[in-house]
Amino acid sequence: MVADRIPPLSRRGLLVGGGAGVGLLVGWAAWPRSFRANLNAVPGEKLFNAFIKIGVDGHVTVVVPQVEMGQGVYTTLPQIVADELGADWRTVGVEAAPRNPLYANTLFVEEWENEAGRRLPDGLLERWSLPDGLMVTGGSTSVRGFEDRLREAGAAARALLCVAAAARWDADWRACDTASGFVTRGNDRVRFGEVAAAAAASTLPRDIARRSGSENRLVGKSLPRLDAPSKIDGSAQYAADIRLPDMVYASIAQGPLGDTRLKSIDRAAADKIAGVVAVVQTDGWVAAVATNWWTANKALMALRPTFETKGGLVDDRQIEKALDAAFENGVRVSSIGDVGAAFRGAQIVTAEYRIGLAPHAAIEPMSATAIIDHGEMQLWIGTQVPGLAAKAAARAIGFDEAKVIVHPMLIGGSFGRRYEIEIAAQVAILARKMKRPVQLTWSRAEDMRQDRFRPAAAARMAARTVPGGRIDAWSAKVATPATTSELQARTLDGLGAHVAMIAQYGRSVPASVAGAVPPYAIPNVAIDHHPATIGVPTGDWRGRAHGLSAFFTECFIDELAASQGIEPFSYRMGLLGDNPRLALCLSKAATLGGWNGGGPGTAQGLACHSMAGSHVAVMAEARIGDNGRVSVERLVAVVDCGQVINPDIVRQQIAGGLIFGMSAATGAPVHVGRGLAGPERLGGLRLPKLADAPHITIELLVSPHPAGGVGEISVPPVAPAIANALFAASGKRYRTLPLLGPESAA
DSSP states (O other): OOOOOOOOOTOOOOOHHHHHHHHHEEEETTTOOOOBBOOOOOOEEEEEEEEEETTTTEEEEEEEEEOOSSSSSHHHHHHHHHHHHHGGGGGGGEEEOOSOOOOOOOOHHHHHHHHHTSOOOOTTTHHHHTEEEEEEOOOHHHHHHHHHHHHHEEEEEEEEHHHHHHHHHHHHHGOOOOEEEEEEETTTTEEHHHHHHHHHHOOSSSSSSOOOOOTTTOOSSOOOOTTTHHHHHHHOOGGGGGGOTTEEEEEEOOSSSSEEEEEEHHHHHHTOOOOOEEEEEEEEEEEEEEEEEHHOOOHHHOHHHHHHHOEEEEOOOHHHHHHHHTTSSOOOEEEEEHHHHHHHTOOOOOOOEEEOOOOOOOOOOOEEEEEEEEEEEEEOOOOOHHHHHHHHHHHHHTOHHHGGEHHHHOSOOOGGGGGGGGHHHHHHHHHHHHHOOEEEEEOOOHHTTTBBBBBOOEEEEEEEOOSOOEEEEEEEEEOOHHHHHHHHHHHHHHOHHHHHHHHTTTTTOGGTTTOOOOOOOOSSSEEEEEEOSSSSOOOOOOTTTHHHHHHHHHHHHHHHHHHHHHOOHHHHHHTOOOOOHHHHHHHHHHHHHHHOOOOOTOOOEEEEETTTEEEEEEEEEEOOOOTSSSSEEEEEEEESSSSSHHHHHHHHHHHHHHHHHHHHHHOOOOOETTTTEEOOOOGGGGGOOOOOOOOOEEEEEEOOOOEEEEEEESSTHHHHHHHHHHHHHHHHHOOOSSSSSSSGOO
């Protein structure tokens, strides 16, 4: 499958070639290169293109370029292919794509570029290109970024099957169709497997049409998840499940947050523990290696590592001071009309909000396995960026990146944490040192302490209203780290966490306040980013910066409604005339939830948000329980996410996002003292138990629009909906996240 050359195409252009000798071509302006699809086929299996293999027994394997981390891409993406191909879902399987530019997620890069408000840094595409191929999972881009490519791949394979079957029947291939794993023409039927070999060797016809009509379609149906059986019976493989001959296990300790160096260890104490194989140390960390992980972790504790710090250790007070200091300097990242003129001499409504650090707290701690043998490194890792993981592993030991083979594993929850690749470098160093396979798994405490947290933020909101409640001018000044640039510096430039954080000091990145422009009709809007260096590494989080922005916006809208004596639903609806999709979501949520005006004692709150081509409204019922903690009794969500591929998976993602957002809003805060972040255990986060979970109602609106993102959309509006419900229940405004403690109420 060779693409001899790439013709000039649009940035997201795609051509489909046919037959076993031609592959899919992805056009990217910066890449005047040719690529070979590096798929493997087992005996009896035929390659059709870079996304599809069909066996002579009739099985269909869909090659998925996105990592499965619970969001369902191992089902939704194959479902798109199977729908276009006319496959029998019972015969469809999935395979992770190898590293190759053919699988580039160009939409992710374009949106990253757009949210940054500028073109990406010079040389970025080159640094991400061969052999990485810009392969990245995130940003709710899986369906949006790959549906067209997958449909073209499915249409091409369907045409080839029809050509092969038509040759058997001495018929025109255009008279053939496919359904349920058969090629059909009237009463003639032949299974895919019977013509797979001939089809793969055929020449692709011109002018292939995509499937039309509603008969024999799979999209829009709640087909069973392909990853569910193995997860239920325990056979699903995660990074920590890898077992190799002669493998050893490692546990690691890294210094406190900040610029730290390893100072001392008690090696003699570790050496006394039976099963310890080695102790490996670098300037920034120490790892114990043993015949099993529990022994390695016991030896690590016996080492009692100490670290020295340059410049002091960060704590909560320093973070708060850094946010306050950031307001002294800001950059306007979005502007509509003239806010300054509208504010001049006017009476202004103001409010200030705070958001604390939040952990990812994925159920699977960081883990990776590596072996270096015969001049080649193999790396088993759960990562959202396999190419960058390979780059980090190679860079750590001066290895040839082209000789690193990444096996992208299933991920037990990520929420943005697996953009980070520091463990790839660590396990590569250990594998070279040990000269045998090494599996490195962080302890739960280490995973929590060394998180790349959702950034802390503060916002100073101001608005001018005019008679009738209309908002004439809106200002949002948001102090928060330049997290996107910090993430780029770590993953692309290989900088350590502390150096990457300091490198972004004073740098404003619009992506840090993405979603801050309100979805309402306001003639004058100003959004200012005040970059803050808080001394804590921050990273991407489910919902990204939209989670911060929606809290500020939707809580402030509620306050403005109260200041005008207008109930919150009517107030929002009066401002959504230019956003009918979001207005419909809000109206449906109020109706479905039994909205009763949000008055005192009702314990009902609303919030709505748009991102990634989708729109959502949430109604919450919440109050402060007798134990002083927030009790969320009900969540109602109405979503317009465009075309729905698999309704069950969409509902799963919406429900998961609601619980995720609720957990972060009502759970224990992250505290930092002397450079150590806590809690260090999942139990310390006070996550909701099943008995604490609210009653959840979800409605998906039928929409003619293209598919939007669903993995993150429901997270941003949850916290403000709960905060607004608490105001309706108690009359107190809760302006700080998480919604705990006396400081969160105003």
